[in-house]
Amino acid sequence: MEAISGLSLSSSAWTGPVADRRRSGGSVKFSRVRPVDLGGLKGSSGSNRSRRVELNIYCCHSRNNGALGQQNPGKSKDEALLLQSKANDVAPYLNDRCIYLVGMMGSGKTTVGTILAGVLGYSFFDSDKLVEQSVGVSSVAQIFKEHSEAFFRDNESKVLESLSSMHRLVVATGGGAVVRPINWRYMKQGLTIWLDVPLEALARRIAAVGTASRPLLHGESGDPYTKAFMRLSTLAEQRGAAYANADARVSLEHIAAKQGHADVSALTPTSIAIESLEQVKNFSIKDPTVRQSSYLKG
Numbered sequence: 001m002e003a004i005s006g007l008s009l010s011s012s013a014w015t016g017p018v019a020d021r022r023r024s025g026g027s028v029k030f031s032r033v034r035p036v037d038l039g040g041l042k043g044s045s046g047s048n049r050s051r052r053v054e055l056n057i058y059c060c061h062s063r064n065n066g067a068l069g070q071q072n073p074g075k076s077k078d079e080a081l082l083l084q085s086k087a088n089d090v091a092p093y094l095n096d097r098c099i100y101l102v103g104m105m106g107s108g109k110t111t112v113g114t115i116l117a118g119v120l121g122y123s124f125f126d127s128d129k130l131v132e133q134s135v136g137v138s139s140v141a142q143i144f145k146e147h148s149e150a151f152f153r154d155n156e157s158k159v160l161e162s163l164s165s166m167h168r169l170v171v172a173t174g175g176g177a178v179v180r181p182i183n184w185r186y187m188k189q190g191l192t193i194w195l196d197v198p199l200e201a202l203a204r205r206i207a208a209v210g211t212a213s214r215p216l217l218h219g220e221s222g223d224p225y226t227k228a229f230m231r232l233s234t235l236a237e238q239r240g241a242a243y244a245n246a247d248a249r250v251s252l253e254h255i256a257a258k259q260g261h262a263d264v265s266a267l268t269p270t271s272i273a274i275e276s277l278e279q280v281k282n283f284s285i286k287d288p289t290v291r292q293s294s295y296l297k298g
């Protein structure tokens, strides 16, 4: 007999309607109950019994992007207005579909995702955090250590499958979610955006915060920047083609060139969010039948 799993998410960042939403206390809950194979997920209590996996994620994001306004308030205000106007423009094309951000670790999926969620009135979720919660382990690094990468990937797929039936979410996916074809089947229920960031910029960002939370960067020797750069280069080589399956590509180098900057570090997260919306619109205009990608046909 198949086990029954319910995915229940609650978010303090709730800003708009989602299928099956329910209000509960101060937070908003939405849940789905449908048959999936729970494998090794927490909550299992025997193969023939109904089991429920609870995922409670509290995410917070501000409608007024904190990255704005600190250096150049005038420019920030213009950017914020442009962002909102782009969001209003793109919303009909999205038609409540979820947005999945894909990209290497450190590419800004969380940073840009929270901005997009705020401006679209969507809720934001981080799939790594949902996996941590479903497994009942406090960090991805710990899951890799106590179980294995394969165990993490299996649970990541289950989380993405559960999310695939929902609406009005922005999801920051794990950096490696793109490697499993089945995950694309789930993510293509919504719209996928690849944040394409030069490796040097990724390595700089990661070196600044350390690699402790990123198990795939453990084990290299050298200074933090070089360690991150070397490992990221290998991963990028392995995954380049997989990221390119995304419906929309947001190249930071391209935005920097358009804005006349020599370095992508000059770009604000808001300007990246604006370009993301622009690319979503371009994609939707060119190919409104989102689910007909060549990847899915294969």
Ligand SMILES: Nc1ncnc2c1ncn2[C@@H]1O[C@H](COP(=O)(O)OP(=O)(O)OP(=O)(O)O)[C@@H](O)[C@H]1O
Pocket: 103, 104, 105, 106, 107, 108, 109, 110, 111, 112, 128, 172, 173, 174, 175, 205, 206, 209, 265, 267, 268, 269, 272
């Ligand atoms: N446009 C940007 N400019 C400078 N720093 C940024 C930018 N976007 C994100 N960062 C910084 O880079 C780091 C990684 O960002 P973020 O957590 O958003 O990436 P991510 O893709 O969600 O990472 P992961 O996949 O590892 O969870 C953070 O320290 C964040 O502040």
Ligand SMILES: O=C(O)C1=C[C@@H](O)[C@@H](O)[C@H](O)C1
Pocket: 104, 105, 128, 140, 173, 174, 175, 176, 177, 213, 214, 215, 216
């Ligand atoms: O790039 C990757 O493979 C990963 C990125 C993180 O988001 C986590 O999903 C995990 O550390 C693996």
